[in-house]
Amino acid sequence: MSFVSTKRMTLFDYVNYTLLGLFSLLCVLPFIYVFSVSFTDPQAYVPFKFYFFPEKWSLAAYEYVLSTNAYINALKSTVFITVVGTAIGIAVSFTFAYALTKKFLPGRNFMLGIVIFALLFHAGILPNYLLVKEFGLLNSHWSLIWMGLTNSWSMILIKSFLDSLPAELEDAAKIDGCTDFSVFWRIIIPLSMPAIAAFTLFFAVQHWNTYFNALIYLSDSSKWTLQVFVKSLVIDSDSNSQIVGADSWLVPQETIRMASIILAMAPILVVYPFLQKYFAKGVMLGSIKG
């Protein structure tokens, strides 16, 4: 205890705190800038100037973005994919992972082998694209839901979490005459709540953030997700990515572009402070070997 109570700050501590503070500052500075510009009055905005806070507050940029059909459509699509994809993904992953924890189950090693093989070898972009095409899912939001439903790595983490749960409760329930299904439903699910919370967040973030799948599977711009929308608004309209002599289409004002970025990450920024501890716990689930 004597160690903990010596809170006297030494030079070492001051240097350490300063460096950590600087790193954190580097992490938040881009947000502060984008945030400030997005709330700055478009009329008062001076291009060659750095903003730490809006000198003249305005919601004009947000009003504009929120009034466009393109944004509202993209938001609806993204919410649909995220909610449905996460719900199905969690259900499918936890039921399958539970069966995989049963070493005595005939065929279990084969099923686990399939999961691990999928972890080690990827067919690549085109075979996946062709699969989506064969299923007639091009331009359907279900392509994104199915292709991002779950993955081998999450399966392995969830399985090792379930492995770490005490077996005694299950055995007792079996003796009382519970079927494997009711054991799963009444005992495993309640015990797994921390893991379910963590993976719900992981899957949701993943669906929300998916860009490439949306880019190749959804060619119809009315089906676009937020990430594709933001990309087209922010990056494609930048002169850097336009080849010289590109058409003179209207470059959206910076305030609008920045507002759209803030809106694209808003849900994550809003829930993050409250759920941060679940995120961090989720990563370590796999390290608890039963």
Place this chain on the structure above:
Amino acid sequence: MRSVTAASGGVAPVAVAKPPSLLRRMWRYKWLYLLALPGFAYFLVFKIVPMWGLVLAFMDYNPYAKLWDSEWIGLKNFQDLFVGEKFYIMLRNTLAINILALIFMFPVPILLALMLNEVRHEIFKRINQSIVYLPHFLSWVVVASLTFFLLSADIGVVNKILVSLGYESKTFLTNPDYFWFIITVQNIWKEAGWGTIIFLAALASVDPQLYEAAVMDGASRFRQIWHITLPAIRSTIIVLLILRLGNMADVGFEQILLMMNPLVISVAEVFDTYAYNVGILRGQITFGVAVGMFKGVVGLVLVLISNYIVKRMGHDGIY
């Protein structure tokens, strides 16, 4: 307990000594199979079935015939890939980006974890952790957008500062000299904080008495880190390093795609972006499949080797 279930399962009286048949055993676990079914079917259909598509790598693409009726041409797609100048460019870019990540990216989470571990105020530590984990949850689209606002020639903050100091504005994003550097910094910004979690978890299990004893012996903070903290995470570092080496075929595909533009293509093109460009944008499907398959096979071999080494050293591998 299991024998109780077997007896109540209606096995004939003589069968007590005889093991139940496979089908009967499987029937007993019907609920478990039912639970496994959706997930297993998902993996079969969406992860394994696409691998049939790999046979296309050995076919010639004929836009006028049905894709699957294309003519067999053996390894010609791969020969074309290997003799092309593009192949060496992609190989170089993949290696360069990975080696830069290994040198500059890999040590950062370790350093950050060591520094966070030395923080004596729980609140300061927690706030710092919250902040440095955050970028991990942002999409590459958002990270790329932030980079544009920072470095773009016409609206980038860095150029605003340069201009206000009387310098010319610079074209960071279209200059091949800066591309790998930007990719590496983006990676550090996005993932370094998140990467500390695994080290901090390993450090949480260190016995505080070790530090107390070291203080008694008059060990400085650096010596405490060197003799107590670092040894506690040494095996984690080694395992992660080897697994990282096993991922040398991979580069952040979405990231590269977003940061790529025609002027930096010579330093940006990697196997995945090429497969996408050739296969989907230009419609040479079979050649695109071959490019992706080459990368997949190399990746598989590297992962198997690194996992084998990790297991030989007595650690848990990735499977």
